[in-house]
Amino acid sequence: MESLVATLGHETAERGGVVMNNVVLYVEGLTVTFDGFKAVDSLNFYVDKNELRVVIGPNGAGKTTLLDLICGKTKASSGSIRFKERELTSMTEHDIVRAGVGRKFQTPSIYENLTVYQNLELSCSQNRGVLGALFRPLSPDYERRIEEVATQIGLASQLYEVAGLLSHGQKQWLEIGMLLIQDPELLLLDEPVAGMSPREREQTAALLKQIAANRSMIVIEHDMQFVEDIAHRVTVLHQGKILSEGVMGTVKNDPRVVEVYLGH
Amino acid sequence: MPTHTRFFQDRPYWISLLVLCGLLLVIFPLVFDLFRLNLIGKYLTYAFVAVGLVLCWGYGGILSLGQGVFFGLGGYLMAMFLKLEASDVITTAKQNTPGIPDFMDWNQLTALPWFWQPFYSLTFTLLSIPIVPVLVATLIGLAMFKRRVGGVYFAIITQALAAILSILIIGQQGLCGGINGITDLRTLKGWDINTDSAKYIFYFLNVALLVGVLIFSKFLLESKLGRLLVAIRDKEDRVRFSGYDVAHFKVFIFALAALFSALGGAMFTLQVGFISPSFVGIVPSIEMVIFCAVGGRFSLIGAVYGALLVNFAKTFLSESFPALWLYFIGALFMAVVLVFPNGLAGLVAQWEERGDWKAWLRRWGMKPRSVEASS
Numbered sequence: 001m002e003s004l005v006a007t008l009g010h011e012t013a014e015r016g017g018v019v020m021n022n023v024v025l026y027v028e029g030l031t032v033t034f035d036g037f038k039a040v041d042s043l044n045f046y047v048d049k050n051e052l053r054v055v056i057g058p059n060g061a062g063k064t065t066l067l068d069l070i071c072g073k074t075k076a077s078s079g080s081i082r083f084k085e086r087e088l089t090s091m092t093e094h095d096i097v098r099a100g101v102g103r104k105f106q107t108p109s110i111y112e113n114l115t116v117y118q119n120l121e122l123s124c125s126q127n128r129g130v131l132g133a134l135f136r137p138l139s140p141d142y143e144r145r146i147e148e149v150a151t152q153i154g155l156a157s158q159l160y161e162v163a164g165l166l167s168h169g170q171k172q173w174l175e176i177g178m179l180l181i182q183d184p185e186l187l188l189l190d191e192p193v194a195g196m197s198p199r200e201r202e203q204t205a206a207l208l209k210q211i212a213a214n215r216s217m218i219v220i221e222h223d224m225q226f227v228e229d230i231a232h233r234v235t236v237l238h239q240g241k242i243l244s245e246g247v248m249g250t251v252k253n254d255p256r257v258v259e260v261y262l263g264h
Numbered sequence: 265m266p267t268h269t270r271f272f273q274d275r276p277y278w279i280s281l282l283v284l285c286g287l288l289l290v291i292f293p294l295v296f297d298l299f300r301l302n303l304i305g306k307y308l309t310y311a312f313v314a315v316g317l318v319l320c321w322g323y324g325g326i327l328s329l330g331q332g333v334f335f336g337l338g339g340y341l342m343a344m345f346l347k348l349e350a351s352d353v354i355t356t357a358k359q360n361t362p363g364i365p366d367f368m369d370w371n372q373l374t375a376l377p378w379f380w381q382p383f384y385s386l387t388f389t390l391l392s393i394p395i396v397p398v399l400v401a402t403l404i405g406l407a408m409f410k411r412r413v414g415g416v417y418f419a420i421i422t423q424a425l426a427a428i429l430s431i432l433i434i435g436q437q438g439l440c441g442g443i444n445g446i447t448d449l450r451t452l453k454g455w456d457i458n459t460d461s462a463k464y465i466f467y468f469l470n471v472a473l474l475v476g477v478l479i480f481s482k483f484l485l486e487s488k489l490g491r492l493l494v495a496i497r498d499k500e501d502r503v504r505f506s507g508y509d510v511a512h513f514k515v516f517i518f519a520l521a522a523l524f525s526a527l528g529g530a531m532f533t534l535q536v537g538f539i540s541p542s543f544v545g546i547v548p549s550i551e552m553v554i555f556c557a558v559g560g561r562f563s564l565i566g567a568v569y570g571a572l573l574v575n576f577a578k579t580f581l582s583e584s585f586p587a588l589w590l591y592f593i594g595a596l597f598m599a600v601v602l603v604f605p606n607g608l609a610g611l612v613a614q615w616e617e618r619g620d621w622k623a624w625l626r627r628w629g630m631k632p633r634s635v636e637a638s639s
Contacts (some may be wrong), residue, residue: 122492130489130516135487
């Protein structure tokens with residue numbers, strides 16, 4: 001089974017790859033066990049440079065756990081995660097971020113008591129030490145960058161508003177903006193359009209496509225229309241393993257995927 | 265908006281600080297006699313702890329129920345120097361072993377313990393007052409925050425530390441004076457610290473230090489670090505996944521609060537003339553949290569008023585109705601939690617927002633400024 005999954009992964013990588021043979025993220029033999037339950041089970045998973053990968057699957061398939069493992073929130077029981085030749089499984093969360101991996105959580109995770117500007121400011125990679133944060137002012141480059149990103153996420157006119165007063169969709173965008181300021185090479189997004197109106201979904205899809213231009217992204221999503229709209233390739237997880245992988249058209253017609261996830 | 269230009273923008277803060285300075289530096293010395301002024305000086309040493317708690321607890325979300333440890337460390341370190349100076353061979357000639365502090369002699373010690381030796385030096389003592397508490401807080405902080413111990417668990421551990429240190433001091437009667445503490449302090453480099461002029465000097469030194477602490481704290485809160493503290497309090501994971509080592513920031517703010525407490529403790533010893541374990545243990549540590557909560561845990565200046573008012577009340581009640589004090593502070597704490605969670609500062613802010621102050625000013629024939637213009 002393991003070898004089957006491995007060959008499947010490689011095979012589809014060749015079939016549907018946007019940029020071939022340019023893998024930035026290698027997940028190999030990854031397993032995590034919670035009280036005997038294998039949430040992710042000897043998983044092999046590869047993401048190319050500048051690829052936008054969507055991970056779908058039924059509840060409890062291990063999608064969020066996979067993102068947690070990559071960003072260091074959960075420690076792997078065994079297996080390896082390599083990102084640009086660095087082993088992430090032994091690194092702390094903040095070092096993983098500094099290595100270029102950004103994580104957006106499922107519920108908007110922003111600082112509600114601070115303004116939009118301050119939220120973005122705290123996400124700048126400058127002055128991450130105690131003394132720098134205390135004594136060094138923000139560089140003009142970053143001030144410009146904050147304004148750019150605020151425009152990109154449509155919050156330029158709300159820069160000095162308290163983030164807690166934003167709408168749900170705007171909060172999601174703000175968190176995406178906070179990640180953009182970090183300029184990660186790999187961006188992990190957990191259900192970015194959950195709870196959004198159809199119009200907000202469209203705007204988010206456009207935003208994600210725009211962002212994806214020069215970085216790799218892994219997006220977890222349930223909305224199949226949205227998935228079809230943005231995905232380069234799709235990975236279907238089921239019970240901690242890969243059920244199917246490839247371009248949307250292939251995956252959608254895979255009988256096993258129809259069986260466990262999409263329904264007849 | 266870069267940090268440095270924003271520093272003086274919070275006009276209401278600087279106005280309240282000026283008002284506080286006027287009160288402490290002009291009005292109190294004119295209105296109160298030296299005995300009362302000395303008491304106020306004592307209350308103000310608790311304000312150092314309360315201001316530290318505003319940063320650590322109000323903004324950083326780290327509740328420490330063991331600030332008495334650091335207050336006590338500062339106080340004891342200062343007292344050790346003063347005690348050695350008060351225990352010269354001539355003054356203590358009647359002792360079995362002249363030249364050592366009296367309580368050591370009573371406990372059959374015949375030589376000064378090694379860790380007392382460096383406290384003959386004033387320089388060493390003055391350096392140790394900030395350094396030792398910061399080191400202790402850093403070690404505790406690293407041990408706790410690196411392991412992600414937080415919230416209630418951290419509070420309980422700090423409380424245990426307060427209990428441990430006070431029990432240790434009480435138990436080691438020969439080494440640190442036991443339950444009586446270190447008493448009978450007389451001179452500082454030959455200068456009598458119990459004279460009226462010395463008391464005035466210590467009072468003003470105390471106020472000056474406190475104002476310095478308030479200015480630095482405001483600078484800190486206006487910096488990126490201040491906003492990070494709020495961020496860590498509200499969404500620790502988001503901060504971590506923005507590339508910060510959260511533990512470092514928590515250790516820093518905890519150590520800074522410890523430093524402030526130690527300064528207060530040292531000023532306490534100088535003004536009150538002794539230090540004892542009753543300022544170290546669980547009860548004083550919790551009282552210090554109440555000073556902060558009553559003033560308002562998000563307000564630096566409020567914390568000073570909290571320390572002053574609660575201690576005024578404590579002195580008044582213990583003088584008139586000694587049995588009532590504990591009920592009073594219990595009721596006060598419940599009132600803060602249930603009725604005014606943001607303390608006095610919160611009440612003042614509410615009052616300002618409702619615009620009552622405009623009506624109040626008009627009644628006195630003054631023309632109110634608009635809120636927009638002032639902030």
